[in-house]
Amino acid sequence: MAAKPAHDHTGWAAGVIAAAMVSQAGIAGPFYIWSFLALLTGYSGGGAPDWMELSWWRSGSGRYSWIPHRTLTHWGIAWIALLVLSYKALPYFHWMALVFGFAVGGIMHLLADWPNPLGVPWLWISWRHSLNLWKSGRCDWIVTSAAWLAAATVADRAWFHSVALHYVEGLTRVAMR
Numbered sequence: 001m002a003a004k005p006a007h008d009h010t011g012w013a014a015g016v017i018a019a020a021m022v023s024q025a026g027i028a029g030p031f032y033i034w035s036f037l038a039l040l041t042g043y044s045g046g047g048a049p050d051w052m053e054l055s056w057w058r059s060g061s062g063r064y065s066w067i068p069h070r071t072l073t074h075w076g077i078a079w080i081a082l083l084v085l086s087y088k089a090l091p092y093f094h095w096m097a098l099v100f101g102f103a104v105g106g107i108m109h110l111l112a113d114w115p116n117p118l119g120v121p122w123l124w125i126s127w128r129h130s131l132n133l134w135k136s137g138r139c140d141w142i143v144t145s146a147a148w149l150a151a152a153t154v155a156d157r158a159w160f161h162s163v164a165l166h167y168v169e170g171l172t173r174v175a176m177r
């Protein structure tokens with residue numbers, strides 16, 4: 001896995017993305033409750049592929065896994081299906097925001113795991129693909145920055161009418177003149 005702190009940071013970014021997308025879908029709910037819950041489940045989803053493979057219900061010392069690392073819980077298609085289905089269900093069942101947030105977090109986790117050599121089983125559980133960019137735990141700042149850049153972009157669009165984007169565009173235009 002990418003290091004735990006990296007999954008924590010990208011998990012919060014995933015939460016922000018989920019919350020913003022729930023808002024943009026027009027179902028933030030009273031006091032932004034659904035957006036807020038999507039933020040929390042987004043964060044928990046960000047760590048989920050790793051903690052779901054530990055048998056935390058077993059007592060005793062050590063960390064037991066009930067399945068090999070980075071197999072079923074890191075399966076790309078399953079997470080993407082969950083993402084798409086929960087998003088489509090949002091207008092009908094607002095509580096789906098929780099599932100949606102969880103799925104955004106899970107996919108964020110896979111993206112964070114993708115660059116290091118062990119890779120991620122996007123298509124099939126027993127076939128992992130790796131971008132082979134760096135060893136686990138290295139360059140986590142790149143992953144984290146990319147996640148927050150994505151989060152800032154989505155939040156900007158959902159809540160601030162792309163103020164930041166227009167600002168950057170304006171600056172670029174001035175600079176190109």
Ligand SMILES: [Zn+2]
Pocket residue numbers: 001002049050070074109113
């Ligand atoms: Zn992982």
